[in-house]
Amino acid sequence: MRENKGRTPKQISEFDERVLQIRRVSKKTRGGNTIGFTALAVVGDKNGRVGFGYGKAPDVSGAISKAITLAKRDIVNIKVNEGTISHNVSAKFGSAKVLLKPAPKGSGIIAGGSIRSVVELAGIKDISAKMIGASNKMCNIKCTIAALKKLKG
Numbered sequence: 001m002r003e004n005k006g007r008t009p010k011q012i013s014e015f016d017e018r019v020l021q022i023r024r025v026s027k028k029t030r031g032g033n034t035i036g037f038t039a040l041a042v043v044g045d046k047n048g049r050v051g052f053g054y055g056k057a058p059d060v061s062g063a064i065s066k067a068i069t070l071a072k073r074d075i076v077n078i079k080v081n082e083g084t085i086s087h088n089v090s091a092k093f094g095s096a097k098v099l100l101k102p103a104p105k106g107s108g109i110i111a112g113g114s115i116r117s118v119v120e121l122a123g124i125k126d127i128s129a130k131m132i133g134a135s136n137k138m139c140n141i142k143c144t145i146a147a148l149k150k151l152k153g
Contacts, residue, residue, distance in 0.1 A: 014045055015043040015044060015045050015049075015072060016043065016044055016045070016046060016121055017041060017042075017043050017068050017071075018041065018042050018043070018117050018121060019039055019040070019041045019064055019067070020040045020041065020042060020114055020117055020137055020141075021038075021039065021040040021137050022037060022038070022039050022040075022060060022063070022064070023037065023038045023039075024036075024037055025037065025038055025056075035058075036056060036057065036058050036063075037056070037057060037058070037059060037060045037062075037063040038054065038055065038056045038063055039054070039055050039056075039060070039063035039064045039066070039067040040052070040053075040054050040067060040137055040138060040141070041053050041054075041055070041064065041067035041068050041071050042071060042114075042117050042118055042121055042141065043068060043071040043072055043075075043121065044118075044120075044121025044122050044123070045121075045123070046120070046121060046122070046123040047080075047123050048077055048078045048079065048080045048122060048123055049075050049076070049077055049078070049122070050075065050076060050078060050118055050121050050122040050145065050148070051071045051072060051073070051074045051075040051076060051145075052071050052074070052118070052141045052142075052145065053066070053067040053068060053069065053070030053071030053072075053073070053074065054067055054070065054138065055067030055068075055069070055070060076145060076148070076149060078122050078123075078124075078148045078149070078151060079151045079152070080122065080123050080124055081102075082105070083105065083123075083124065083125035083126050084102045084103055084105070084124060084125065084126040084127055085100060085101075085102050085124065085127060085148075085151055086102065086151060086152065087102065087151070087152070088100065088101050088102070089147045089148075089150050089151055090147060091143050091144075091146040091147035091150060092143065093139055093142045093143035093146055094134060094136075094139045094142075094143075095133045095134040095136075095139065096131065096132075096133045096134035096136065096139035096140050096142075096143040097131075097132040097133045097143065098115060098129065098130070098131055098132070098140065098143045098144050098147050099129065099130045099132065100115075100119075100127060100128075100129050100144075100147050100148070101127070101128045101129070102126070102127065102128075103126040103127050103128045104126065105126055106126065107126050107128070108125070108126060109124070109125070109126070109127055109129075110127070110128040110129065111127060111128070111129035111130075112129075112131060113131065113137065113140065114137045114140045114141045114144070115129045115131060115140060115144050116129075117141075118141055118144045118145065118148075119144070119148075122148065129144075
């Protein structure tokens with residue numbers, strides 16, 4: 001059997017990762033078109049810590065890995081109270097507005113799109129949410145995280 005010379009086996013990530021959006025983008029250059037990809041990812045440990053990242057690269061796998069790395073770098077801590085949030089909270093970012101309300105135990109996550117991903121990965125099990133304004137996933141994620149940061153114990 002071969003020795004593992006100073007290398008550690010691949011680390012098991014403490015975070016769950018979710019890729020929300022992959023886009024193909026092109027740029028006009030002097031020699032023609034340059035094609036690249038962007039990825040939007042959210043990571044969380046389902047225990048009150050969540051973050052998001054946006055990565056750009058010439059290939060899809062590179063963009064996804066950059067997005068996940070950036071998401072792990074910008075983790076925020078959120079106060080979860082028995083599977084829900086403690087009070088109503090709203091936030092605004094750009095044209096996006098988000099309203100988050102606590103829900104009774106067992107009602108589940110009543111939220112759409114990107115808000116659902118963020119609150120699931122944060123570890124919130126019962127919540128009611130509404131997105132108002134933008135349908136832009138990046139704005140909605142930033143707005144949701146800003147609202148979750150406003151929570152008091």
